[in-house]
Amino acid sequence: MSRNSRRDFLRAGAASLACGGFSTLFPQIGLIPTALAGTPQPGYKALVCLFLSGGNDAWNLLLPGNVAAHGRYVAARNGLHNTSSNLGGLAFPHHSGSGFINGQTLPASLSIAGGQYGLNPFAPELKTLYDQGRLAFVNNMGTLIAPVTRANYNNFRPPQLYSHNDQTRLWQIGSGSSTSVTRGWGGMVAGYTAQIPTLSGLPPTITLSGQNRFLIGTTPSSQSFVPFSLSTSSSTPATQISNYPPPTASQSSNRAEAQRRAALEELLNAASPQAFTNDFRDTLDRSISLAEEVLNPAISAIDTNDPVNTPFAAISSDSLATRLRQIARVIKVSTDNTLANPINANRQVFYVSLGGWDTHSDQINGLNSASGHARLIERVSQAVAAFYQAMVNIGRASDVTLFSASEFGRTLNSNGDGSDHAWGSLQFAVGGAVNGGMYGRYPEIVLNNSLTGTTSVNATQGECFSRGQFLPTTAVDQFAATLARWMGVSNSDLPVLFPNIDNFTLGGHPNANPASTPTFANFSRIIPGMMNGVV
Template sequence: MSRNASSRRNFLRASCGVLACGGAQALFPQLGLIPSALAQSVPATGYKALVCLYLAGGNDSWNLLMPGGGNAWNLYRDARNGVYATGNTSGLALPAANGTGFIANQTTPAAIGINGNAYGVNPFCPELAQLYNEGRLAFLPNIGSLVEPITRATYSGSGARRRPPQLYSHNDQTSLWHTGGNNLQATRGWGGMVAGRTSKLASEMSGLPPVITLSGQTRFLNGTSTISTPLFPFTLSTSSTSPAASLIEYGISNRNANQFQTARQSYLDELLEAASPQPFTDEYRSLVTRSIELANDVINPAFATIATDDPVNAPFNGLSGNNLYSQLRQIARMIKVSTDASLANPINANRQVFFVSIGGWDTHDNQISSIGATGHHGRLQVVSQAVNAFFRSMQAIGQANNVTLFSASEFGRTINSNGNGSDHAWGGVQFAVGGAVNGGIYGRYPSIALNNSLTNPVAGSDPTQGECFSRGQFLPTTAVDQLGATLARWMGVADSDLPSIFANIDNFASGPYANAAATPTFAHFSRTIPGLMNGI
């Protein structure tokens, strides 16, 4: 038997031993952060944090923000197969903000009007509408992955421009949202790269990396410091008492050792030996130990110092069972122990990037299944309530101006109905919330009409606001890179450093297609989205 085969056998045997002994769920997510204990970067001043809220599956965001009324709503209604009602269950449209078309107990409630009913917010999202009216929420219509500005005329054919690979693919478009480019093989995400360029040394934060996930490992948080040291996310759970996963049951540091812990420790040592040949084994073992001690000696004790009646420990107040709120509440606690000097606080962070996610957005079936908060409506209600609760907790602890939450989803969905739901498309609506966010609509909200184009406009529409294909698959008029670059600048990344994170950013600011004559539908010919964030 070859040495490689023998090593592989030993590796698998040790892995099975670890699994059999328990605690693997705590071990493997944290192995990714091991190198982060050595991460270094040039720190920015003060404290700021980004929170990426990922809506996994492709949110039908044209029913989050829709036309409020008038002819724009009529086009929307017709394109969405009519208003959903007991007699039209294939319809995806919602009643207009002024109530036009609303039939009590037969259709969903009318949309909530904003901007004088120019737009309507989904009726199950009153909290998001309120945040918008307070000037703390911004909508970004028709945003999506792009390589460079594009129109229907330049989508294909001899003069075609570059476009993202594997459009309409969940996995591939998720990767492009997370990495800010068009390379599906990229392993570093723009959230991790932003954190790596602005955060203090991990050693100044008791070894805690500035990238933290509550929803599993994600490429979005992978990055490097300014000295090219790998940066990987730390995993938190939603537990109130032990938010950081621990391997105390492995007997590391001789804590409460017993015969089972001794066996677990033996298997762990063998696993490390098989996975990492000398001279790395000892260093990996040491780093694993330090990662575990970070949980046992820093994170969990720090959370325990938060007063029971602190706003970040607020009860669910009707949000029981809202897993997204559980994730966001844990982020609020981490922000508290990272910034509040009155606590016995060993973290003292200056920059943090968080990741949370919620699924259920791949609504090919039963998108609207009743007039109540079910299906897509129910998902949006969960988001609206959780985001509002998180923002209010940031206000209560004085961090609202320093924390920005933004939504993301791999793509929008088709405007017309497939009979029971909607299918994969391209551009969609996202939002950003925070004290530093200037509320409003940023970008171009298109006429919601099928098969609209500059060369063959739909009657009564304005195709210069955005074009789409036959089922309403909108070509984005704002790039993911532009949103990412805007938030990166707010976090403290130098403008000159943006191309090292977003390789395509200058395709939208300069070059042959970054002008109204070449791409008349594109919203902002600039690296960042003008006016979205204070201070940039």
């Protein structure tokens, strides 16, 4: 890139600063002065966060398989959904087919774990992954300050418990105490484990769904960075200089333009203690050349029939699938040392979201509808399975873990047409390093379950309120810490990333023992056994 081109690019970048495009154009500025500030881990690993935005009704993703327990589930969910007589019912038939009436009720669930559970019939690909031992469900998870029961819940409830925005923030920052924290646990994991590439300048946190708190991180020396934004384009996924042509001669003399450029140069000066030294200038040159000289050429060179693309062929028009396919491509090129400008990444954290899960109405929507909760599950099942197969195809299945997240669960009972905001839910993790199976405690699907109340059906598995709002028995912090440890974060650094983590260890909090909170699944920093090598 010529020096004049750099000047033009900086001028165009200054104009973009005023319209909010700076973090997309210069996502790696904050990384430049601290390229080796973390503790780089050997090899390559990546996390992919799939955020189901709106609050997924996970109790219709994983159903009880025991006949008696399934009967209680049907009662709690206002009966089997029936297109002619019970449109407000939310329950699926048992995996044996009991109660299924062709054309009138939902399909029967899919048997997994020897019939102990039923999986949503629209997720056969997830069943295959579970049967292969590559998918783990973590039951009744949620944002927590400390282990809780119904008896002490008011003293330890997270702030703004049923608010979409607040619970999303708590999920993304890995702490149930305050929504004001500005960094996310995904970014912190990257900051503590990633070798920031000095040649390509590609940040270790990458988003396919816009800017978000989850990927904002800091290094151990407290230098912050923001995620790099990509599109799903197969030729130019990253913004390049040609997208921002220099202003005309008349524009360059405009006072507002001069002020914007001055603001950018002030920001660039602030990004380094030795502003515009030769080393910083050269690193900046490499960074702003990232799109057109490194990433875009590498992505565009991938053949349509490449094994990283082929698993997505049948679902190529689905927006979630195209974003996961782009993540798969980035992983492929990030680990390819034969490229002319290799990225040489050792750790990456990705984020993609899918909306539509706030199902207050039309949750079932009929068997043949293109929308509704069942069809969202179908899209997730197909896209996640394709992504895992792409990782198998490029030899990275054991190096990449995809996991789901959602701000909260939903009420068990119907509001007449759908479900409402609740608390505890379940999530899944998929990958070659995942020890498939069930983790945490799967609760009895009944309303108003309590250790001490009039309804007490195996209540030590989990309590809930009158509409089936479950109190979590596993903390988001524990799930996140397990994945962080797998990525290489040291056990001693976990409290830095997750300030409440020791509230969940035995004796670490007044509630953290079986006598005080018999419902809680594991009094430990991590979920034991879920990930290979994490103890």
